[in-house]
Amino acid sequence: MHVVIVAGSSLAGELDAYLFNDADLVVAVDAGAEALTRVGLTPDVLIGDMDSISVATRLMMEARGVEVVLLETAKDETDTEAALRLAVDRGGEAVTVYGALGGPRLDHLMGNLMLLASPWLEGVGVRMVDEQHEAFLVGGDVIFGGREGDIVSLLPLTPEVAAVRTIGLRYPLNGETLFRAATRGVSNAMTGPEARVTHGEGVLLLIHYRGR
Amino acid sequence: MHVVIVAGSSLAGELDAYLFNDADLVVAVDAGAEALTRVGLTPDVLIGDMDSISVATRLMMEARGVEVVLLETAKDETDTEAALRLAVDRGGEAVTVYGALGGPRLDHLMGNLMLLASPWLEGVGVRMVDEQHEAFLVGGDVIFGGREGDIVSLLPLTPEVAAVRTIGLRYPLNGETLFRAATRGVSNAMTGPEARVTHGEGVLLLIHYRGR
Missing domain, CATH: 3.40.50.10240 (Thiamin pyrophosphokinase, catalytic domain)
Known part of the structure; x- marks a missing residue:
């Protein structure tokens, strides 16, 4: 529903x-x-x-x-x-x-x-x-659509989010930990019409910016 | 400095x-x-x-x-x-x-x-x-100035913030726990030109809105 x-x-x-x-x-x-x-x-x-x-x-x-x-x-x-x-x-x-x-x-x-x-x-x-935006929690594994070049920011809501992996983003993450109090996950970008983000323990907010 | x-x-x-x-x-x-x-x-x-x-x-x-x-x-x-x-x-x-x-x-x-x-x-x-805004961490104890009626929101950045106490706010907190995933701390208001917020364990963001 x-x-x-x-x-x-x-x-x-x-x-x-x-x-x-x-x-x-x-x-x-x-x-x-x-x-x-x-x-x-x-x-x-x-x-x-x-x-x-x-x-x-x-x-x-x-x-x-x-x-x-x-x-x-x-x-x-x-x-x-x-x-x-x-x-x-x-x-x-x-x-x-x-x-x-x-x-x-x-x-x-x-x-x-x-x-x-x-x-x-x-x-x-x-x-x-x-x-211009959509904001949602990754919740462990998410696939979402957009356009090449769309900005995607990954913002931990817990002090750490473990084992973050991305597919379809310009600056790939391959199992790294993201820290809340650091802006490393800000301003990634889609390389095509679909991207995937997965992670381990932690709460990860994804903000997808469609503006140009 | x-x-x-x-x-x-x-x-x-x-x-x-x-x-x-x-x-x-x-x-x-x-x-x-x-x-x-x-x-x-x-x-x-x-x-x-x-x-x-x-x-x-x-x-x-x-x-x-x-x-x-x-x-x-x-x-x-x-x-x-x-x-x-x-x-x-x-x-x-x-x-x-x-x-x-x-x-x-x-x-x-x-x-x-x-x-x-x-x-x-x-x-x-x-x-x-x-x-219109100032945003800062309470950091355990803070006194700040403003005008009667200014909106003050208390937003936990940790899952909980313990023992929150306020002086000079319309809806006083007297040692309650605030939870991040709830909006209880949103839209309090100053009752005079000065207010104080203290708290125990946790990270508490204060947003002071001066708009009308």
């Missing part, structure tokens, strides 16, 4: 409706509903403390029968974390999140990327995506 | 010359030299692979006798990491970094924030600053 979440961060451009073609469940987080509405889509669920959605959009959601999950404003998790928990509770095996990497709040961005390492997300394939 | 580094990321606005009043050493990273030049300042050191600085600026730096440290383009660390190492090698006890939090490259931003946790930076006070 594929869940698509549209979080409330500013998106650089408009969403494309085709991004939702293979979604089994679409979840809007607060003002994320506005971004969906602009491309003529209605979410299945609207979740958030509703501090950024317009009254008009919220009323429209209710009129269309969208399930609304209202969160407290003062709470111990962000709306995006709550949306991810909902996605997992509803059986999401793959989750794509738009609108979690935008600004202007750097703390939200960092908090969202750190969420990827949540123990309760283990075994769930979560990708955070904006117009 | 206070070292100020101007890294090459896009800055939202112009630097202010007063930011450099108490700098003992000013280091420009690649195109960071352009941002300095625009406010009439010359760095003591220019470091980088020089892939983003203009030829004119580079020639001007050389004509002014600026020390130039040329790095390889294909290397195992980013220019910003190399600049931080230089700052420490030259005796920097406090280091302020501008231009490390800008876009568009999210991987650089993440890599830079992760650098704060480098073992070789232990005992060195490093702050990464842009127009």
Whole structure:
């Protein structure tokens, strides 16, 4: 089951409706509903403390029968974390999140990327995506597509990530350890339309940059 | 000794010359030299692979006798990491970094924030600053200034950070453990012009957001 979440961060451009073609469940987080509405889509669920959605959009959601999950404003998790928990509770095996990497709040961005390492997300394939980036955990072994020259950065979220191997990247790793507090894994690049990264113990964040 | 580094990321606005009043050493990273030049300042050191600085600026730096440290383009660390190492090698006890939090490259931003946790930076006070944010490690105990209502987020870089206590924040922590893979520490706020955060074992990143 594929869940698509549209979080409330500013998106650089408009969403494309085709991004939702293979979604089994679409979840809007607060003002994320506005971004969906602009491309003529209605979410299945609207979740958030509703501090950024317009009254008009919220009323429209209710009129269309969208399930609304209202969160407290003062709470111990962000709306995006709550949306991810909902996605997992509803059986999401793959989750794509738009609108979690935008600004202007750097703390939200960092908090969202750190969420990827949540123990309760283990075994769930979560990708955070904006117009230029996709960010996801390698999770031991991943194959992904792109274009020759796309920048790929490997960022340990644990002090070390052991036995990192890459295929299809310009500066290959052949079983080396990557250290979190070093930028060695930054700015590798794809040599063709597909690349593979594997690793041993540790948590490894991959950021794939499609910008030029 | 206070070292100020101007890294090459896009800055939202112009630097202010007063930011450099108490700098003992000013280091420009690649195109960071352009941002300095625009406010009439010359760095003591220019470091980088020089892939983003203009030829004119580079020639001007050389004509002014600026020390130039040329790095390889294909290397195992980013220019910003190399600049931080230089700052420490030259005796920097406090280091302020501008231009490390800008876009568009999210991987650089993440890599830079992760650098704060480098073992070789232990005992060195490093702050990464842009127009709206400052980001630094709490390092066990920190007191910092701001304005009532400023957003303060506490983001563990280790799976847990023990015994977190806050004074001067709206949602106080009284010895609780913060977990990396949860967003509980996001979006606290200052209740006055000064706040204090202390903690036990773990690495805790603090992001102070001054935007409104």
